[in-house]
Amino acid sequence: MLIASVVTDVIGIDKQFDYLVPPGMDGSLEVGCQVRVDLAGRRVGAWVTGLRRDDLPLGDDRRAPGAPGSPGSPGLRPEPDRSLPPGRSSQAPTGSLKAIAKMKGWGPQAEVVDLAGWASWRWAGRKAHFLAAASPERAVRRLVQPRLCRPAPPSSKLLPRTVGVHVVRIGPASDPTPLVADAAQLGPILVVVPTHTRVSALAFRLRRAGGDVAVLPDGWAQARSGSAVVVGSRGAAWAPCPGMAAVVVVDAHDELYASEAAPTWSAVTVAVERARRQGVPCYLLSACPGAELLALGPSWSPRPDTEASGWANLEVVDQRAEDPRSGLYSGRVVELVRTPRRVACVLNRTGRFRLLACANCGAVARCEVCDAAVSSPQAGVLSCKRCGESRPCVCSYCTSIRLSALRIGTSRAREDLERLSGRTVGEVTRSTGELPCADVLVGTEALLRRLDPAAGFDVVAFLDFDQELLAPRVSAGEHALALVSAASRLVRGRRGTVLVQTRTPDHYVIAAAAAGDPGVAVEAERELRRMLRLPPFAAVAVVSGHAAPGWVENLRSLKLPALEIHGPSTPGEDARPGVRTEWLVKAPEHRTLCDALSLPERPAGRLRIAVDPANL
DNA sequence: CGGACAAGCTGA
């Protein structure tokens, strides 16, 4: 009699259950398959996480015979089963088992099911979260013909063939296609790319080179059946790739790889672990690898001679030397937008006015309900982003109606630039639908993601680069450098110009960008992280939510010597009163941290554990 | 998660 262990897709039932496999199903059912089962009077979806004959002794025999696996290499933590309280068996008496109600379709490969178990430990999340990420959007009932035709190789070998993580430095304007094609010569490969637009672009080029490419999420069935290249955005780190021979992460420094919602898994970390378990090379491509990436493996450049030329010419405008009345638009910016060149201006603030002060008494305009600084999305109105309150544009202290803009947003910048340039200016933010057709654009960071190098822009100007450089986050410097890298890609390296307006022109990030050498910045970043004891020099988790106080108390009472627990703290002015109290848990490395996080008894209620949150 | 059931509260 065949018995299947399953994990349900109901978040909140974080347990394994055993079911009988009905006789008609036992030929087709595999570990990873999606099924429906009856549980406590309702029918729920589930994944098969293990299969065994009931006459065999207990144990983990979920792996199909002969399937590739990780024979406990050094440093590998045996996969813990967080779904069960320690010491209690998952077995129910065989006689009382129900049968699986229905077969839904194909699911993740057995090794990805194991990987999901590891991820639930690594990010203190629930298995179902990760299994869902590894599953097709719609049920896949049957597989198709494998298509294993490799793309044509580049003229010379570009990547090292050795197993392990390789941080591959390439210029920001370099096309990753030849490197991906080179990796594909090893066998089927998994490729992760930050945005969907760039996924399509890469897939197009690989197909033109004769390769069979499955594009996630639509191509899940093709990927599961077998494809020479499986490519997709963040979620593709979980995609099926039978016979996987290498993993490639394009622009591995990109913040889009980190999931903001808990569990805060990172596609880069998943890719690295997946390659390690499979015993295949993992190539992390980046123009500006930061301290965390560089800690993952040796870094190296396939074309050191052309790396720097991928960075645009950097023009630094020292705002301290400008007429203060010129505001965000230095003489040089005005000059550039008046030429027929195509210019993209970046200002990372949406709306019209983001911070206003009374021209009469100097008071900053605040919300009368919750006291946060208010903005002015349209003329004559002040509105609060935090509580949604709006009121007319009048100073609450001296009733003056003259308010001056301390910080303007992209809407106002668009009007200003149109006036200064005499040309049509388009605005691009995250919520912009179709890209406006104009030779001068102003927008947030979304502008850099949305535009394609083929759009032919000559200049990218960062109107307030200090906002990026001096942002109150540990990764501010790395993020700022990544922005210059993205801008360099857009203007096609040395063929274009990136201009930054700043009051800190001696900042090491600017020096690194000017030299086209991210290494200049990395040492400073490493020192900062070492000093603050942050990743990669430590592992951290931020704990919050209704059940957090009790849970942290339980964690404290375990008195684990390697663990540091800070808090409770209520961060900054953004905190609504009484909400989002946080605790910070620190350990020397992830293994200690994640082991500790799985120990305390979980009180009822919401508990958010963010391991390695992106916005520290 | 959501149903079952037990324990606690209320009003007559």
Place this chain on the structure above:
DNA sequence: CAGCTTGTCCGG
């Protein structure tokens, strides 16, 4: 003590 709310437990 019926009728209701609130809390805890458990599912194969």
